Amino acid sequence: MLRRQGGVADSRGVTATPPPGAVDTEPTSPFLRACLGLPVERTPVWLLRQAGRYMPEYRALREQHSMLELIRSPELAAQVTRMPVDAFGVDAAIVFSDILPTLVGMGLELDFVDGDGPRIGNPIASPRDVDLLGAPPAEETMSGTLGAIRLVRAELESRDVPVIGFAGAPFTLASYAIEGGTSKDFSRTKAFMLSEPAAWKRLLTKLAxxxxxxxxxxxxxxxxxxxxxDSWAGRALGREDYLRYVAPHNRELYAAVARAGVPVINFSLGVSAYLPEAAACGGDVVGLDWQLPLDEAWHTVGFDRPVQGNLDPAALLAPWRELRARIDDVLDRADGRPGHVFNVGHGLVPQTPVDNVRRLVEHVRERTSV
Structure with a gap:
């Protein structure tokens, strides 16, 4: 869990000065305050995939640059990261990137095919493939994203808009690496998991x-x-397989990241059947998908734990009257408790009307302002 004071131990166990992102005990940002379970003047709001294909300015950039070009350029990634902050006034800026480029540094070949999603050119098919994967430092392999964070932090500091970094959970990354892309049934992933348990453990340990x-x-x-x-574990696995093959590695990841000195959000999609177990893996804030009502899900993980969510992103495709009612339902279920960050329960889809995003942010702000 989040350490609000003191130094940060590096990989050698040496205590060092907290990182630039480290949160003080009384931040003024509504988002950071909610992540710490502190009282807020209004409910903070940001949205998963808030910078994306539904925005005309993003589509214009994509006509000129590939996905990987945007991710690898600090300046372009920073530009995209700022778009929803400038357009809608969201309360946090999640850096524009993707969970998959870290696999490139490990030795996998990645491309994003328009209309077809990510593709891995040399998917993992054997224990030997696992053993050949490298683990170079992120400063060497993800310099574009790290540079974008530095730029956005400097640009948004005066506006009190925090920057969110992110990564993929081990199972989700393993599924892409083994399937070679997205999958409907995760058959290759589960076959590898069940037939090569030792190699599976090595793979997820390395990914963590x-x-x-x-x-x-x-x-x-x-x-x-x-x-x-963790986008796919909840869709691919039942409770017992999750606890046996995934949860130990998620716990490893969250335990290691706890020393960052900043709030960590645990977002696991499709885990309603074992939400307490998924939440118990770690993190300060539990990201909720839309499959359970907010109050029921929050009660399940404990009202003393901050939560993020959980509007169905498809609601933004509805007429404003219906969308507003669904926003209000989420807010009513939050009931003004400290520790709620308003968000969607999964990423915004490309068909999302821009005006609905704008009206959502405005409505949450107006409805919850003290």
Whole structure:
């Protein structure tokens, strides 16, 4: 859990000065205050995939640059990161990147195919493939994202808009690495997990180590909060397999990242059947998808734990009257408790009307202002 005071131990156990992103005990940012469970003047709001294809200015950039070009350029990534802050006044800026580029540094070949999603050119198919994976420092392999964080932090500091860094959870990254891209049934991943348990353990341990290093590097670069995305474990695995094959590695990751000195958000998609177990893996804030009502999910993890969520992103495709009612339902279920960050329960889709995003942010701000 978050350490609000004191030094930060590096990988050698040496205590060092807290990173630039380290949070003080009384931040003024509504987002950071909510992440710490402190009272706020209004409910903070930001949105998963808030900088994306639904924005005309983003689409204009994508006509000129590939996805990887945007991610690897600090200036371009910073420009995209700022877009929703400038357009809508959201309360936090999540750095523009993706969970997959860290796999490139490990030795996998990544490309983003328009209309078809990410593709791994040399997917993992054997224990030997696992053993060949490297684990270079994030400063060497993810310099573009780290540079973008530094730029955005400097640009948004005066506006009291924190920067969020992020990474993928071990199972989600393993599924991409084994399937070679997205999957409907995760059959290759589960076959590898069940038939090669020792290699599976080595793979997830290596992924947890690389992601922890990357998250800590983002905090050192100036990220004031961190989020871990576990997008696929909840969709692929039942409770017992999750506890046996995934949870130990998630706990490793969160334990390592706890020393960053910033709030860590644990976002696991589709884990309603074992939400307490997923939340118990670690993190300061529990990111909730839309599958359970907010009050029920919050009660499940404990009202003393800050939560983030949990509007169905498809609600933004509805007419404003229906969208407003659903926003109000989430806020009513939060009931003014400290520790709520308003968000969607998964990423915004490309068809999302820009005006609905604007009206959502304005409505949350107006509805919850003291």
């Amino acid at each position: 180590t690389v992601q922890a290093d990357y998250l800590l590097a983002q905090a050192r670069a100036g990220a004031q909060a961190l989020q871990v995305f």
